[in-house]
Amino acid sequence: MSHGKHFTLYTNTIAPNGWKVVFVLEELGLTYESVYLNFDENEHKSPEFTKLNPNGRIPALVDHKNGDSVIWESDAIILYLADKYDTERRVSVSDEKERYSLIQWLFFQASGQGPYFGQAVWFLRSHPEQVPSAIERYRKEVLRVFSVLDSVLSKQEWLVGDKPTVADISFIPYNHGAFHLIIKDYAGVDVQKDYPAFFAWHQKLISRDSVKRAFAIQESLNKH
Incomplete structure (x- = not known):
């Protein structure tokens, strides 16, 4: 593989965690090459990949300009x-208190959003039998996360400080998937009406040029 690019990102065409990294790479104008692992063929469990990430999950990022150092876990990568690399602090912060607030939101995304949203999609789409109680549980967790974000964003425009940061960006893929896969047909739920600050925040995020570019890449990869 040529290392003409700054980074190699090991990811998947659909899985959300890889795309949040793409959003940040695009936001910062960093050059990268994506290697898309095929989950159906267990490429993420191969010895070649687990040398990079012993957990056997995407994404993993190789920084060729920093001694080919490897980092995995999407929010750690972000x-x-x-x-x-965000020397101008375009989507990050320099103030110590704000930095810990940013880290706090990344932890919440990793522990409070991703697992519950992922389980909701699993039980809706992939589980071999319908388990209504599990579907209901995880849908309610999705709405609980929406409510947490809405309560904060009703008082401030962004999660940290007065600008969008990687904290905000980290939530995009799972929220976007939730609209289309988890709560699309959930009776009685109107996100725009019920969680207006959260909805407006998400719309601002997906209108960013970096996010549009990433979604365009994803769409082209997943055309059938």
Whole structure:
């Protein structure tokens, strides 16, 4: 593989965690090459990949300009990119209190949003039998996360400080998927009406040029 690019990103065409990293790479104008692992063929469990990420999950990022160093876990990757390469602080912060607030939201995304949203999609789309109680549980968790974000965003425009940061960006893929896969046909739920600040925030995020570019790449890869 040519290392003409700054980074190699090991990811998947659909899985949301890889795309949040793409959003940040695009936001910072960093050059990268994506290697799309085929989950159906268990490429993410191969010895070649688990040398990079022993957990056997995407994404993993190789920084060729930093001794081919490897970092995995999507929010850790995002924080690494922000700390090391966002020298103008376009989507990160320099104030210590704000930095810990940013890290706090990344932890909430990783522990409070991703797992519950992922389980909701699993039980709706992939589980071999319908388990209504599980579907209901995880749908309610999705709405709970929406409500947490809405309560904060009703008082301020962005999660940290007065500008969009990687904290905001980290929530995009799972929220976007939730609209289309989890709550699309959930009776009685109107996100725009019920969580107006959250909805407006998400619309602003997906209108960013970096996000539009990433979604365009994803769409082209997943055309059938």
